[in-house]
Amino acid sequence: xxxxxxxxxxxxxxxxxxxxxxxxxxxxxxxxxxxxxxxxxxxxxxxxxxxxxxxxxxxxxxxxxxxxxxxxxxxxxxxxxxxxxxxxxxxxxxxxxxxxxxxxxxxxxxxxxxxxxxxxxxxxxxxxxxxxxxxxxxxxxxxxxxxxxxxxxxxxxxxxxxxxxxxxxxxxxxxxxxx
Numbered sequence: 464x465x466x467x468x469x470x471x472x473x474x475x476x477x478x479x480x481x482x483x484x485x486x487x488x489x490x491x492x493x494x495x496x497x498x499x500x501x502x503x504x505x506x507x508x509x510x511x512x513x514x515x516x517x518x519x520x521x522x523x524x525x526x527x528x529x530x531x532x533x534x535x536x537x538x539x540x541x542x543x544x545x546x547x548x549x550x551x552x553x554x555x556x557x558x559x560x561x562x563x564x565x566x567x568x569x570x571x572x573x574x575x576x577x578x579x580x581x582x583x584x585x586x587x588x589x590x591x592x593x594x595x596x597x598x599x600x601x602x603x604x605x606x607x608x609x610x611x612x613x614x615x616x617x618x619x620x621x622x623x624x625x626x627x628x629x630x631x632x633x634x635x636x637x638x639x640x641x642x
Contacts, residue, residue, distance in 0.1 A: 464558040465489060468604045468619030470497035470567075470586025473507060473536070474515035475608035478616060481631055482607060483521050485618065486528075493556060494525050495619075497586035497604070498534020498567035500549065501541055510608035519544050530556055534587065535569040553577050559624055561642060573601050582626075582642065584619070591617050591628040593638040600640060602626045 467489055472479050486494060500522065501515040522529065526546040533550050542550050554565045564580035568587030571577045573596065582600040590612040591605035604619030605628060616631035627639040 464493070464621070465491045466493040466495050466556070466558065466563075466621040467491045468495045468497065468584060468602075468621065469607055470604050471499045471534070471589055471606035471608060472496075472501075472518060473499055473503045473510045473606070473608045474501045474513050474518055475510035476514040476517040477512040478510065478608035478631065479518040479521050481616075482618070483524075485631075485634075486525060489620070491528070491620075493558070494529045495556065495563075495565060495584060495621075496522070496529055496531035496549075497565060497584060498532050499536045499586065500531070500534070500545070502536040502538075503609070504536040507609050523547070530554055530565065532565045532567055534567040558621060561624065563621070568603065576601075588612075590614060591637055593626060593628050593640045595640065600626070600642065602628075602640070604628055605637075607631055 523546040529547045531549045556563050564577045564583045566585050568585035584602045589606035592603035605617035620627050624642045628637045
């Protein structure tokens with residue numbers, strides 16, 4: 464099984480176009496979207512090539528492969544234009560006998576994990592994370608559009624029981640953990 468993991472696109476057409484390229488290249492079984500897909504929110508600067516209307520058709524093209532959760536910037540109007548569910552605070556996907564728990568990170572995070580989660584994927588901070596703490600794997604792919612903490616735009620991949628954070632531009636592995 465292979466899954467590509469993206470978070471915090473924030474309406475950047477450049478970032479989402481790269482997401483599209485990566486999906487076509489890797490042909491994943493699942494596309495996991497960890498929230499904040501269309502809007503930048505009041506705390507962030509506009510991302511490069513801010514164009515939420517341009518992001519919508521790219522994401523909708525993969526509606527049958529996407530599992531998404533609601534970020535703090537999603538609103539009911541987003542569900543009106545997206546062809547896949549985007550309003551759940553948490554979700555789960557089972558791959559290779561493992562349960563991956565998805566959330567955005569503004570409610571559940573390392574300080575407040577999703578109850579019962581053993582492998583928790585989240586975004587929100589725009590800072591990549593890939594480690595185990597207190598018997599829980601915490602994985603944050605960083606942001607595709609507005610990275611913070613000195614990191615470059617990034618995304619995640621799950622394949623063969625391994626989670627990796629990679630640079631968006633060149634797929635250089637930044638951090639990884641075998642499960």
